[in-house]
Amino acid sequence: MNILIINCGSSSVKYQLFCMRKMSVLARGIAEKIGCRDSYISYQKANASIRVKVYFKDYFTAISKIVDLLVHPQKGALKSKTEINAIGHRVVHGAEEFKSSLVINKYALERIKYYGRLAPLHNPPAYNGIRAALKIFPRIKQVAVFDTAFHQTMPEEAFMYGLPYAFYKKYGIRRYGFHGTSHRYVAQQAAKILRRPLNKLKLISCHLGNGCSIAAIKFGRSIDTSMGFTPLEGLLMGTRCGDIDPALVGYIMEKGQYSIEDVNAIMNRKSGLLGLSGISNDMRDLLAQRRKGNKKAKLAIDVFIYRVIKYIGAYLAALNGADAIILTAGIGENVALIRQRIKKRLGNILGRNFKMLVIPTDEERLIALDTFKLVKRRK
Ligand code: AMP
Numbered sequence: 142m143n144i145l146i147i148n149c150g151s152s153s154v155k156y157q158l159f160c161m162r163k164m165s166v167l168a169r170g171i172a173e174k175i176g177c178r179d180s181y182i183s184y185q186k187a188n189a190s191i192r193v194k195v196y197f198k199d200y201f202t203a204i205s206k207i208v209d210l211l212v213h214p215q216k217g218a219l220k221s222k223t224e225i226n227a228i229g230h231r232v233v234h235g236a237e238e239f240k241s242s243l244v245i246n247k248y249a250l251e252r253i254k255y256y257g258r259l260a261p262l263h264n265p266p267a268y269n270g271i272r273a274a275l276k277i278f279p280r281i282k283q284v285a286v287f288d289t290a291f292h293q294t295m296p297e298e299a300f301m302y303g304l305p306y307a308f309y310k311k312y313g314i315r316r317y318g319f320h321g322t323s324h325r326y327v328a329q330q331a332a333k334i335l336r337r338p339l340n341k342l343k344l345i346s347c348h349l350g351n352g353c354s355i356a357a358i359k360f361g362r363s364i365d366t367s368m369g370f371t372p373l374e375g376l377l378m379g380t381r382c383g384d385i386d387p388a389l390v391g392y393i394m395e396k397g398q399y400s401i402e403d404v405n406a407i408m409n410r411k412s413g414l415l416g417l418s419g420i421s422n423d424m425r426d427l428l429a430q431r432r433k434g435n436k437k438a439k440l441a442i443d444v445f446i447y448r449v450i451k452y453i454g455a456y457l458a459a460l461n462g463a464d465a466i467i468l469t470a471g472i473g474e475n476v477a478l479i480r481q482r483i484k485k486r487l488g489n490i491l492g493r494n495f496k497m498l499v500i501p502t503d504e505e506r507l508i509a510l511d512t513f514k515l516v517k518r519r520k
Contacts, residue, residue, distance in 0.1 A: 143167065143224055144512050145211075146505045147204065148231040149270030151262055152176065154203045158211060158218055158225070159509040167218040168211055169505075172203040184210045186218050200266070201273035208277060228283040229512035230271050231322070231504065233263035235287030236313060242286040242511040245271060249285060259313060260371075284512040291321030294362040299459075302370075316374070318366035320348045324356040326507040327469045327500045332361075334498060335465065343460045345453055348502065349479070350470030351379035351422065355449070357456035357463075365459050367452055373408060376452065377445045379422035382412035384448075417441040424472045446479055450486045457490065465496040474501055 142162065148155040157169040167186065174180040181194045182203070193210065197203040212219050219225065230245070234256045243249055250271060257264040267285075274283060292300075300316040301309065308314040324346045331346075332339035339361040346356045353376040356366040367375025367383075377383045385408075393404055407416075415422035418441035420430055430438035457463055466483065468474065480497060 142226045142513065142516075143219065144227045144229055144509045144516075145225050146229045146231070146508050146512075147270055147274060148505070149200060149266040151266055154200065154207065154270060156207050157505045157509075159506070161509065161513050164506075166505075170207070170210070172197065172207055175199065175203055182206055182210060184216070186216065189216045191216060199273070200269040201276060204270065204273045204277055222278075225278065225281065227281055227512050227516040228274050228278060229508040230267060230274070230283060230285050231288070231508055232267040232271075232285045233288045233319065234260035234317070235285075235289050235293075236317070237293065237315075239285070239287050239290055240293040241290050242284055242508075242515060244515050245275075245283045245285050250275075253285065259317070282512075282516045284508075284515050286322055286508040286511050288319045288321045289317045291325045292318030292356070292363045292366050295364060295366070299365040314370060316366075316369040318354070318356070318363065319368045319372045320352065320354045320356075320366075321363070322504040322507050323348045323469065323502040324354075324358065324363065324366070326504060327467045327502055328358050328361065329507075330500045331465055331467050331498055334500070335496065337464075342465070343463045344465055344467060345456045345460070345463050346467040346469065347449060347453070347473050348470045349376075349449065349468065349473035349476075352381070353378045353383075353449075353470075353472070355452045355456060357459045359460055365456060377417075377441075377448050378413045379424075380410045380413045380415045382408045382416065414441045414445060417444060424476060428476070428478075442478070446482045449479065450483060453483065453487060454490075457487075462492065463495070465498050466491075467498050467500050469500050469502040474499055 144159045144161055146157045152175045154172040158167040160167050170182060170184040172182045176198055180197050181192055183192045195206055197206055208222060211217055212221055232253055236256045236259055238252060253264055254268045304314060327346050328339060328344050331344055332342055344358040346358055348354050352372055354366055354368040356363050373381050375383050390404055393399060413422060414427060418427055418437045420426060420438055427438040427442055431442055453466060
């Protein structure tokens, strides 16, 4: 069985084609700059890598072109479209309704659109991508895998904000958490590496990429995570500020004569590593500058790591100890300085049996596995 994974962003479509029998990736790539004159698709197969400059005005055209490449007579990974047996879609927000992955029907599609009010930047592209894929592949099963689903096991004490209770009922204001597919995947991998059942393990998973979040995972279930109502809460990230005093929103607006849109843009796109360093949101650039003695690069890295350590400390308390800390995503997988600092700062309280695991994340693989399970079950 071959499964196509589609991950729609605000102006891009990432894709991966899996052969489930071998659990191998047959092809992957990205369609970038949807709606722009200079839009293009990159396509990689074992022995072929091409980049096609092609105009696509919307998700439907982008996904159609991706499928054309997958079945390209010379470079394609497949002979025909009919060799794609199912599609898995990454969807960011499933709110409280979607606690696990599901086969998409009309109702689910409408609800994904509806929850665009909670994730205005993320759910509309997924909705458009699913509609396009349903048009192109009307006969095969398509599955939605939600970033929020894994964190639906959080207890009330972890997901409620200290705001008037009515806001929760009226507007759905609560902590949802994100990166759920990544945390779930690396937790499963950790259990394999430790050769212990996941339902006997207490894990702290640190997804440190351009976006960053930490999850406390007790016996396979997320009991707390650092992102909240939106991905802005928690750790310092590439361009997001993470936790701040909420009173600062009004203060900054007043001091700088900013609109609410300005403040949103500042906190989401101009803060974090980029904002503090004034150099870059890319950890590689900051590490290079730090080596040259740049003080702001050093400061940004120190704040980044300190906050990771602070959250790990909090989750050690929430879990009452942990068997392992997992580091994943671009920064988590590559920056030794973080491992060293965690060990140095937390070494004494982590205990002797404790492990630190670096595990490459692979959200697409988990989406493929979820899709495979659901499609098989319904046959
Ligand atoms: P991701 O969102 O998972 O792609 O991660 C992106 C972040 O990982 C960026 O800040 C990159 O600078 C960082 N990153 C990727 N590779 C490395 C590396 N070899 N060393 C340090 N940072 C890296």
